[in-house]
Amino acid sequence: MGEIVIPAKFNAHKNYKKMMFLNGYRNVGGGGLLLDNNPEPAAAYSLRKLRTAYDGYAMRVRRSSDLATLDIGFIDNELDTYALLNFVGANNDGTVTIFYDQSLNTNNGSIIISNSTQYAIVVENGDLILNNALPAIKVDTAFYKLEKAITTVTTYSVHRSLSFAKSLYVLLGDSTGGGGLFAGGFFNSINGIGISDGNNPTIYSNVENLETHLTTAVWDVSGKIKVDGVSTPAVMNPIVINNLLLRNQGGWRYDGLLQEMIIYDTLYPQNETDIESNINSHYNIY
Numbered sequence: 240m241g242e243i244v245i246p247a248k249f250n251a252h253k254n255y256k257k258m259m260f261l262n263g264y265r266n267v268g269g270g271g272l273l274l275d276n277n278p279e280p281a282a283a284y285s286l287r288k289l290r291t292a293y294d295g296y297a298m299r300v301r302r303s304s305d306l307a308t309l310d311i312g313f314i315d316n317e318l319d320t321y322a323l324l325n326f327v328g329a330n331n332d333g334t335v336t337i338f339y340d341q342s343l344n345t346n347n348g349s350i351i352i353s354n355s356t357q358y359a360i361v362v363e364n365g366d367l368i369l370n371n372a373l374p375a376i377k378v379d380t381a382f383y384k385l386e387k388a389i390t391t392v393t394t395y396s397v398h399r400s401l402s403f404a405k406s407l408y409v410l411l412g413d414s415t416g417g418g419g420l421f422a423g424g425f426f427n428s429i430n431g432i433g434i435s436d437g438n439n440p441t442i443y444s445n446v447e448n449l450e451t452h453l454t455t456a457v458w459d460v461s462g463k464i465k466v467d468g469v470s471t472p473a474v475m476n477p478i479v480i481n482n483l484l485l486r487n488q489g490g491w492r493y494d495g496l497l498q499e500m501i502i503y504d505t506l507y508p509q510n511e512t513d514i515e516s517n518i519n520s521h522y523n524i525y
Contacts, residue, residue: 272316273501273517274341281389281504283341284348284483286361286374287521288316289501290341298376299337300361302327308336318374320367333362335376338383338483348383348483357381359484370399370496371451371523377401380492382485388414392458392477393503395514397522398422399451400495408493410454410500411480413437418478420456422495434464434473442473451496453524455515459506467525468515477504498522 274283274290283289286297296310297318309326312319327333338348350359359381361368368377396410400422412419416437433443434456444466446452455465458475465471483500484493499518507514519525 282502285499288313303332327362329365375496383483388481395501397498413478414481436475
């Protein structure tokens with residue numbers, strides 16, 4: 240749902256009012272910010288503000304012209320795109336070098352890039368990257384190393400694959416084994432968004448396309464892979480992750496857009512509907 244706009248022709252000065260409109264025109268579900276009304280997660284990464292009491296930043300951005308960096312925060316609970324574009328400047332790229340954790344655990348993700356073809360950018364050639372009219376990080380096989388490993392039971396992610404040219408797209412993966420959350424691509428002769436713990440059979444949702452999705456994944460004996468409200472049962476054990484957008488076994492990575500990733504180390508089934516409603520209302524996915 241919703242057409243991707245990459246790049247989006249915004250100028251930091253000429254379109255100041257338009258940027259401010261972008262910074263507050265969506266209402267979130269549940270009558271408040273996501274984490275104000277739901278349990279505290281193990282980690283929370285997003286291009287919107289998730290908790291009223293959070294006084295930190297969304298990301299640290301490095302501009303391509305001189306490799307200077309700047310922490311970018313929020314205005315009206317949305318990414319401060321005016322400060323972002325003003326800093327990066329015309330004809331430059333803005334790489335997200337740190338994805339800040341908005342939970343109480345300060346488990347920030349630092350970018351790992353091993354060659355010149357890999358990137359994770361939020362501004363491309365001076366233009367803000369948008370998906371469904373909201374900022375997104377465009378990733379090509381770069382990944383984020385977390386400060387602390389997380390025993391992962393439940394995740395909520397907003398993502399969009401841009402192609403299926405690579406063998407496997409990993410939104411997050413087990414730090415030692417073959418488990419993870421797969422966002423598409425071709426794996427074991429089966430396509431689709433899927434969940435694995437490295438031991439039990441991988442379960443796929445049979446959803447594979449180039450649209451934006453809200454994916455809920457639960458690693459538990461009563462687990463599931465749930466895409467845009469449609470759930471498929473999946474018997475899984477919890478996995479331990481220390482990276483976003485990478486599975487250590489085989490080095491499989493992600494190629495697409497990422498806007499939000501919420502990670503819980505326990506089950507909160509009573510909050511699932513409210514969390515999904517809040518996310519879907521904000522990003523207008525389904």
